[in-house]
Amino acid sequence: MKLKPIFVLLIIAALAGLVAADQVDDAIAYLKDPEWGLRAGGAASLGNLGDPRAIDPLIEALSDEVSMVRVHAASSLVKLGRPEYLDRVILALEDEDKWVRGWAATHLGDIGDPRAIVPLREALRDEDPWVRSKASDALGKIIEATGDDEGVEEEKEEEKDGASEEDDELSRLLYDLEHGDPEERVAAALSLGEMGDARAVGPLIEALKDVEWEVRGAAVIALAGIGDDRAVDPVIGALLDEDPAVRTLAAAALGRLADPRGFEPLTDALLGEIGGAGAVDHLAEALGDGNWSVRAMAAEALGRIGDPRALGPLIAALGDENATVRLIAAGVLGGSGSPEAIDPLIEALKDGEPAVRAAAVYALGEMGDDPRAIDGLISSLKDDDPALRIYGAMILGGLGDERAVSPLIDLLKDDEPEVRAMAGVALGDIGSEKAAGPLIDLLEDEAPEVRAGAAQALATVGDERATRPLIEALGDEEASVRSWASLALGSIGGPEAVDPLIAGLGDEDEGVRTVAAAALAEIGGDAVDPLIKALEEEDPSVQIWAAWALGEIGDPKAVDPLIEALKNEDQAVRLMAVVGLAGFDDDRRAEPLIAALADEDEVVRFAAAAALAEIGDPRAEEPLKKALEDEDPDVRRKAAEALDRLEGV
Numbered sequence: 001m002k003l004k005p006i007f008v009l010l011i012i013a014a015l016a017g018l019v020a021a022d023q024v025d026d027a028i029a030y031l032k033d034p035e036w037g038l039r040a041g042g043a044a045s046l047g048n049l050g051d052p053r054a055i056d057p058l059i060e061a062l063s064d065e066v067s068m069v070r071v072h073a074a075s076s077l078v079k080l081g082r083p084e085y086l087d088r089v090i091l092a093l094e095d096e097d098k099w100v101r102g103w104a105a106t107h108l109g110d111i112g113d114p115r116a117i118v119p120l121r122e123a124l125r126d127e128d129p130w131v132r133s134k135a136s137d138a139l140g141k142i143i144e145a146t147g148d149d150e151g152v153e154e155e156k157e158e159e160k161d162g163a164s165e166e167d168d169e170l171s172r173l174l175y176d177l178e179h180g181d182p183e184e185r186v187a188a189a190l191s192l193g194e195m196g197d198a199r200a201v202g203p204l205i206e207a208l209k210d211v212e213w214e215v216r217g218a219a220v221i222a223l224a225g226i227g228d229d230r231a232v233d234p235v236i237g238a239l240l241d242e243d244p245a246v247r248t249l250a251a252a253a254l255g256r257l258a259d260p261r262g263f264e265p266l267t268d269a270l271l272g273e274i275g276g277a278g279a280v281d282h283l284a285e286a287l288g289d290g291n292w293s294v295r296a297m298a299a300e301a302l303g304r305i306g307d308p309r310a311l312g313p314l315i316a317a318l319g320d321e322n323a324t325v326r327l328i329a330a331g332v333l334g335g336s337g338s339p340e341a342i343d344p345l346i347e348a349l350k351d352g353e354p355a356v357r358a359a360a361v362y363a364l365g366e367m368g369d370d371p372r373a374i375d376g377l378i379s380s381l382k383d384d385d386p387a388l389r390i391y392g393a394m395i396l397g398g399l400g401d402e403r404a405v406s407p408l409i410d411l412l413k414d415d416e417p418e419v420r421a422m423a424g425v426a427l428g429d430i431g432s433e434k435a436a437g438p439l440i441d442l443l444e445d446e447a448p449e450v451r452a453g454a455a456q457a458l459a460t461v462g463d464e465r466a467t468r469p470l471i472e473a474l475g476d477e478e479a480s481v482r483s484w485a486s487l488a489l490g491s492i493g494g495p496e497a498v499d500p501l502i503a504g505l506g507d508e509d510e511g512v513r514t515v516a517a518a519a520l521a522e523i524g525g526d527a528v529d530p531l532i533k534a535l536e537e538e539d540p541s542v543q544i545w546a547a548w549a550l551g552e553i554g555d556p557k558a559v560d561p562l563i564e565a566l567k568n569e570d571q572a573v574r575l576m577a578v579v580g581l582a583g584f585d586d587d588r589r590a591e592p593l594i595a596a597l598a599d600e601d602e603v604v605r606f607a608a609a610a611a612l613a614e615i616g617d618p619r620a621e622e623p624l625k626k627a628l629e630d631e632d633p634d635v636r637r638k639a640a641e642a643l644d645r646l647e648g649v
Contacts, residue, residue, distance in 0.1 A: 024051045031057050031073075036066040043069055047076025055080055062088065067100050075107035086111065090119045093135075098128040102194065105131065109138025112145045129169035130191055170195065174203050185210065186218045193222025201226060205234045213243035220246060224253035236282045239298075244291035251286055251297035254305075280305060284313040292322035299325060303332030311336060315344045323353040330356060334363025342367055346376035354385045361388065365395035374399070378407045386416040393419070397426025405432045412438050417447030424450065428457025436463035443469050443485075448478035455484035459491045467492055471500045479509035486512060490519025495526040502527075502534050505545040517545035521552035528555045535561050540570040547573060551580025559584055563592045571601045578604060582611035590617040597623050597639075602632040609635060613642035621646055 027049065030042025043061050046054035054076065061073035062085070074088035089111070092104035105123055108116040116138070123135035173195070176188035189207055192200040200222070207219035220238050223231035238250035283305070286298035299317055302310040314336075317329035330348055333341040341363070348360035361380050367373040377399075380392030393411060396404040404426070411423035424442055427435040439461065442454035455473055458466045466488065473485035486504055489497040497519075504516030520527045527549065534546035547565055550558040558580070565577035578596055581589040593615070596608035609627055612620040620642065627639035 024049055024053060028054060028057045031061050031069075036064075036069055039064060040066070040069045040072050043072035043076055047072075047079040050080065052080065055082065067092065067095050067097060068103065071095070071100055071104050071107065075104075075111065078107075078111050078113075083113070086113055086115060090116055093119050093123050098126075098131055101126060101128070101131045102134045105134035105138045109134075109141040112142050114142060117142055130194055133195060170197055170199065174200065177203055177207055182212045182215060185212070185215045189215060189218035189222045193218075193225035196226050198226060198228050201228045201230050205231070208234055208238055213241070213246050216241060216243070217246045217249045220249045220253050239282050239286050239294075244289070244294055247286065247289060247291065247294040248297045251283060251294055251301045254283060254301045280307045280309050284310055287313050287317050287320075287325075292320075292325055295320060295322065295325045296328050299328045299332055303328075303335055306336070308338075311338055311340060315341060318344050318348050323351075323356055326351060326353070326356045327359045330359035330363050334359075334366035337367060339367075339370060342370055342372045342376070346372065346379070349376060349380055349383070354388060357383060357385070357388055358391055361391050361395060365399065368395075368399040368401070371403075374401050374403055378404060381407050381411050386414075386419050389414065389416070389419045390422045393422045393426040397422075397429035400430050402430065402432060405430060405434055409435060409438050412442055417445070417450050420445065420447070421449045421453035424453035424457045426457075428453075428460040431460050433461065433463060436461050436465060440466050440469050443473050448476070448481055451476060452478065452480040452484050455481060455488050459484065459488035462488075462492050464492060464494065467494060467496055471497060474500050474504055479507075479512050482507065482509070482512045483515045486515040486519045490515075490522035493523050493526070498523060498527045498530050502530055502542065502546070505534065505542040506537075506539040507541075513541055513545055517549045518552075520546075520549040524553050525555065528553060528557055532558060532561045535565055540573055543568065543570065543573045544576045547576040547580045551576075551583045554583055556584070556586060559586050559588050563588065566592050566596055571604060574599060574601070575604050575607055578607040578611055582607075582614055590615060590619055594620050594623045597627050602630075602635055605630060605632065605635045606638050609638035609642050613638065613645045616645060618646065 024046070027042045027045045030045075031039050033039050033042070039061065043058060046058060058073045058077050058080070062070055062077075064070050064073070071089060071092040074085045074092070077085040078089065089104050089107050092100050093108075095101050095104070101123065105120060108120060120135045120139045120142070124132055124139075126132050126135065170192075173188045173191050176184045177192065180188060185207070189204060192204060204219045204222050204226075208216050210216050210219070216238065220235055223235055232254075235250050235253050239247055239254075241247050241250065280302065283298045283302050287295050287302075289295050289298070295317065299314060302314060311333075314329050314333055318326055318333075320326050320329065326348070330345060333345060345360045345363050345367075349357050351357050351360070357380070361377060364373040364376045364380075368377070374396075377392050377396050381389055381396075383389050383392065389411065393408060396408065408423045408427050408430075412420055412427075414420050414423065420442070424439055427439060435457065439454045439457050440463075443451055443458075445451050445454065451473065455470060458470060470485045470488050470492070474482055474489075476482050476485070482504065486501060489501060501516045501520050501523075505513055505520075507513050507516065520531060531546045531550050531553075534542050535550075537543055537546075543565065547562060550562060562577045562580050566574055566581075568574050568577070574596070578593065581593060590612075593608050593611050597605055597612075599605050599608065605627070609624065612624060624639045624642050624646070628636055628643075630636050630639065
């Protein structure tokens, strides 16, 4: 049967929410899989995981040859804070494949952006009833969230007209589920799951007896999607199916049904409060299944259910012959928070697979309140794998336990520069004064990433002994080192750092200039006079950032020098002077800002109008009215806003 592509796709999509947070790398790897269904599932899961590391791989996936992969990738990008890709999801509503159109509608409902309302209303006229149903659901979500009820009555009429068509579609799908060929039965089961009509539960339960494993698997997915408590016992029964793929799907489905966002009756049934032992005991038995994927998914499902009865079987799974099962068991045990799991997890730090040891490190980090967990994490700093030493140092830094300081100081001598760098950052996160001396020495390390990590840590530790070494680090050849050194000097403070930081305002790297200005603003009063003097430097970069820093500090002594800077021949200096003056509460600023409404540069005029809007000085009313005739539309808009603010004063 030619079922695999669509079947795999929908399996992965159905399980996308089951990917654990420590499996981001695996999900990214799926994007390169030859099987397009796995690529689509990986793209979908990355949006749910919320890890920014996925952004670049997902952008690359937008060029995938399969439209289903592209729509999942675009949707996940929007969920990860990249709204510019919303149009890609909306465009998928016009795809020739109904599955793509339906998924696009579902994603738009989850995203909740009002810009999708009009396209979704168009989708209510889609030729496919399932797509129309998904569009209607999505519209309901968005309208409820945004309060945009324009056209709701029209939508209700559309739904009413389509109700009979949906009933016809349900009847057709139920017929195909019983009488169709294998491929039609699979498609019908999956469509019924997406439709979510409880009337399909009985026929889908019956489909669990189908002779074809693909049909039985599709029925499992559909029952999990509908979310009816009648599905629990039949899906538990599917844990004993003769085909490992069905057993895997059954374990995954039980985990999904146990999601706390689901239905309370389902959760009760899974925990055994309805109908006997429930799923926990059956899933624990599934940890002994002959197929590793069934065992892995059973461990994942037990973690989602969170029943204490699963603790013993999950600890035993740390000794499973398959590394993936051991990895998932370790992650689940970390989430359990049970003290009984700590010693077995410490033992798992000796596992032959680095990924399993990493999962054990992560799990112990989740239990960092227990001294034994800290001891285990400290032992990971001696792991043969540099990545594990880095990971252990990072977690220890986050926990902030003083017992880790000495071992982390020892790690500063590691052969691997990346390890030394993370040890330095971790010491900074803990903030122990004992680390200051070793971190100062690390500023002379041969590796730039280590020097940057040391400077970053010193920004937190804040020891005055570091001032002179950090000033010297401002001359480092690496911009990252200069940036962190600037930040650290701002954190430590003191007049000794001011002149070197002002020199940094003219650094060739924009990032260094920005951080140096922020550091000077952090130092505050000691920096005011040197910054005023810096406004007279020949380098426009120094003038620009000096103006910004003075505005952030807010010392009245800076008002007149900033007013003078409004006459500077460099547009960027004048702009920053406007921005700086806007932050002062001083009557001297109003007239110069009004004069800036006539600046030759439209960006300066816009900034002046914005500043006057905040000030609310009535002297600005007539000049702002004149600015309503400015040649630049943005200036006119901002002037109008400022006038509205004045009228409300």
